[in-house]
Amino acid sequence: MLCFVQTDAALAPETADLLLGVTVKRSFDRISVDGQLSTNDTVILQCSGESGVRVEPESDDEVRLGEALDHLLRRLALDMVRDGEGSERIGRVVVRGGHPPAVEHAARAVANSPLVKTALHGGDPNWGRIAQAVGGALVDTAPLALDIAIEGVQVCVAGSAVPFDAEALTAAVGGPEVEYVIGLPGDGHETEVFFSDLGHGYVTINADYTT
């Protein structure tokens, strides 16, 4: 990935660094196509100052520029997931809990699980694969009192299956975007990862030719 953002605003390098750092954490750092990083993954913010509009630190202009940059980078990041190799559906996993590393590990594990990604591709309302991915990431936590909701349909509470409308869930996971909300014990921390599905297109792009 090579991402270049240009503005004609006039920013001090420290201001540009700050805004880019915060907004990259909320965008490109929260997506995964296949979990693989590249040494060329790069985001560059270029500020020509051509407009003569100075953006001072801690000013309203800085807040507004930050919001605009945030909006833009999140949109670009989501486009990358949507345009991921052979991707047809996009998943969003939200994990809440009391332990920041656990929250992050669980979110990444779900986003990068080939079983979750193929289920997303096939529109399969298989929530056992979500529970398995979380459990596999958080070893030595069994029994794990996790909650799982898919597209607002609660399927698991405190580690136990609960009755749900299977038809409604099947319809919901057949849409272009599917949201998984996972609750771990404790609270105070939340993260999200947007991810591509895994379908035949991914295999075709990455296996059926020689690079």
Added chain:
Amino acid sequence: MLCFVQTDAALAPETADLLLGVTVKRSFDRISVDGQLSTNDTVILQCSGESGVRVEPESDDEVRLGEALDHLLRRLALDMVRDGEGSERIGRVVVRGGHPPAVEHAARAVANSPLVKTALHGGDPNWGRIAQAVGGALVDTAPLALDIAIEGVQVCVAGSAVPFDAEALTAAVGGPEVEYVIGLPGDGHETEVFFSDLGHGYVTINADYTT
């Protein structure tokens, strides 16, 4: 996975525990189909004692039984990889180096990389995907002086590409089993992981039906 091994030898529970623990570490703990663990992954060794042959601790019989169990479990484990969902080729990654966690992380990263697994599936001699997987697993190590050989063809030495016979490599990676040997800085530690490739069969099995 549910694996049951039965013998009519007579073993003390401690002896059976010891032999099974060691041999599982060398077999089922060294394979990956898609990197996903299941709570039902289980290996059970049952010893009826029916033969009346007692296997005493630290005896030659214990060594021989251990060797037989090792041979059997490795064969079963390899059969699982070979029979992995839609698998057509099997990869073996060997990693050597001075830092045990780095050696293990690198091996798992290569074995579970969708890019490596699709390249294996397609018979693609793309060694950049190996380097990327290792680099992605060992952050803050760049530049990383790693060596890579694929089926005995050296493609990278101390982090730099070296000339190699591209035709010989392409022919080698088209076979049913492909071996990747990776050298990290330092020495004294070595691990291996056997893994399935990632092809259309995997997607079909895991996306094209509802579970």
